[in-house]
Amino acid sequence: xxxxxxxxxxxxxxxxxxxxxxxxxxxxxxxxxxxxxxxxxxxxxxxxxxxxxxxxxxxxxxxxxxxxxxxxxxxxxxxxxxxxxxxxxxxxxxxxxxxxxxxxxxxxxxxxxxxxxxxxxxxxxxxxxxxxxxxxxxxxxxxxxxxxxxxxxxxxxxxxxxxxxxxxxxxxxxxxxxxxxxxxxxxxxxxxxxxxxxxxxxxxxxxxxxxxxxxxxxxxxxxxxxxxxxxxxxxxxxxxxxxxxxxxxxxxxxxxxxxxxxxxxxxxxxxxxxxxxxxxxxxxxxxxxxxxxxxxxxxxxxxxxxxxxx
Numbered sequence: 001x002x003x004x005x006x007x008x009x010x011x012x013x014x015x016x017x018x019x020x021x022x023x024x025x026x027x028x029x030x031x032x033x034x035x036x037x038x039x040x041x042x043x044x045x046x047x048x049x050x051x052x053x054x055x056x057x058x059x060x061x062x063x064x065x066x067x068x069x070x071x072x073x074x075x076x077x078x079x080x081x082x083x084x085x086x087x088x089x090x091x092x093x094x095x096x097x098x099x100x101x102x103x104x105x106x107x108x109x110x111x112x113x114x115x116x117x118x119x120x121x122x123x124x125x126x127x128x129x130x131x132x133x134x135x136x137x138x139x140x141x142x143x144x145x146x147x148x149x150x151x152x153x154x155x156x157x158x159x160x161x162x163x164x165x166x167x168x169x170x171x172x173x174x175x176x177x178x179x180x181x182x183x184x185x186x187x188x189x190x191x192x193x194x195x196x197x198x199x200x201x202x203x204x205x206x207x208x209x210x211x212x213x214x215x216x217x218x219x220x221x222x223x224x225x226x227x228x229x230x231x232x233x234x235x236x237x238x239x240x241x242x243x244x245x246x247x248x249x250x251x252x253x254x255x256x257x258x259x260x261x262x263x264x265x266x267x268x269x270x271x272x273x274x275x276x277x278x279x280x281x282x283x284x285x286x287x288x289x290x291x292x293x294x295x296x297x298x299x300x301x302x303x304x305x306x307x308x309x310x
Contacts, residue, residue, distance in 0.1 A: 011099065012036075013092045021047055022059065022235065028090055028106070031221065032079065035060075035229075037103045041289065043259050044274060050281045052256075057102035057305060058293040059233045064105065065301050066199065066231045073198060074191055076227040077107040077218070102305075110218025110226050113180050116160040116168050117188050119196040122151050122211040124238060124251070126170065127158065138170035149211070149240075150247045155196055157189045160214070187225050188217055199232045206299050208254070209245055213237035234296045254296035258288035 014026035014034060021042045026034040037056035041048050064081035080086050083100040087093050093100060120127055120137075127137050128148050135141060137158060159176040160168040177185040192215050200210045214236050216229040230236050239254040262285045266272040272279045297305050 012096055014090075022056070031109055032090075033107045033109050034086070034090070034093075035105045035107055036099065037105075037230075041256060041259060043256060043263055043278075046274075046276050046278045048259070048278050048281060050286055052259075052286060052293065053290045054305060055290065055293050058297045059230055059235055060103045060105055061305060062233050062297050062300065063230045067227070069202065070195060070198065070227070070231075074195055074227050075220070075224055076231075077110060077220075079106040079108060081105045107228070108220055108226065110220050110228055112216065112218040112228065113184065113188065114162050115171075115176055115179055115188070116162055117192040117215040117217060118158045118160055118170075118212065119155050119192050119215070120152065120158050120212040121155045121196065121200060122149055122209070122238075123147075124149050124211050127212075130170070138172050140172055147248045149245075149249060149251050155193055155200075157192055159185075159188075162216075184219075184225070191215075191217070191225065191227070195227065195231075203232075203239070203300060204242065206302070207242045208296075208299055209240040209242050209251075211238035211240055211251070232300075234293055239296055239300075254292050254299070256289050256292065258285055258292065 012026055012034075014028060017025045017027050017033070019025075022037055022040050024036045024038065026036070028034050037060045039051035039053060039055045041050075041052045041055060060081055064078060067076045067078045070076060080089065081104070083097055083102070083104060086100060086104055086106045087097060089106060123131060123146050130137055131142055131146060132148075135144065137156070157173065158170060159173060160170050162168060173185065173189065180188070195215060196210070196213060199213070203210050210232065213232055215227060215231065218226050218228045220226045234255040240251040241254070244252055259281070262281065263272065263279070266279050267274055294305055
C-alpha cells in the first residue's frame, strides 16, 4: 500500500480541517468531507513513529463493508469509498489518486454528538478494571460475581466522553443526556444497541466475537441522526476468535496486541517510560500487527484485502 504523505495537507487540494491519531479530515464543500486513513498507529495514547502497512485501508474498507450491510438499518455518512468514484465526484482529486486508493471515504457532513457510544457485550478492558476495583461501571453498580471476559446477559450501553488527547472517560447515561439532550441520548442508545446486535450476529457466523465496540454519530443538515466515522473495525472494537474464547482471563484479539505486548515489555524493562517519544518498533512487531489487521478483514468479509496498491 502506498503510504500517505507525512504532510497530506500540503498535497491534497482541499482545506485540511484536522488530523486525528489515524485520519486526516478535509473539507470538500459545505455538505461533504473527505476522510483519509493513514497507516499511523497509536498505543497507550502515544503515536508510533513507524507505520503499520495496510492498516488505513483495512479500517476504511472494513467500515465501508459494514456500512453497506447496515444500509436500511441506520442512516450513515458514507457516499463512496471507491477512489475512482470519489474522483468523479471531486475531479480536483484526480492527480492524487495514489493517496486515495483503499483509504479514502467521501462522507456527508454532520454536526457530531460529543460522546462515544460504547456497547459492551462482554466485560473487558477499562470496564473490567473498574468492576474489579469497585463493582461498578461509570459509577453504576453491576451484578456481583462477574468474571473477566464474561458475557453480559444483555449488551450494556456505556457512553463515554470524546477526548482529543488522553483517554475517553466513562459517563452515566444521565450525564450523556445532559450533554446531548434526553431525546438524542435515547435515540443514540437505541441505534447503538441495534447496530451492535446486527454486527454481532454477522461476526458470529464468521467465528468472531465482538466483545465491545464504540460508535459515533452526528446530525445531518435535516437533523437526522447519522452513523459516522469508523464502524466495527479492530481499532474501534475488541474482536476475539470464538474458538479460543474462555472467560476468566484476557482473550487473544485481532488488533494491535503485538504492539501493546512489545511496549509493555519495554516498560517493564525500564527502556520506555510510557510517554512520547515511543521506542522504535522492530520489523517483526510491525509485521505481526499488520497481519492481525489483515486477518480480521479477511475473516469478517470473507475476502482478502485487495486494492491495486497492495
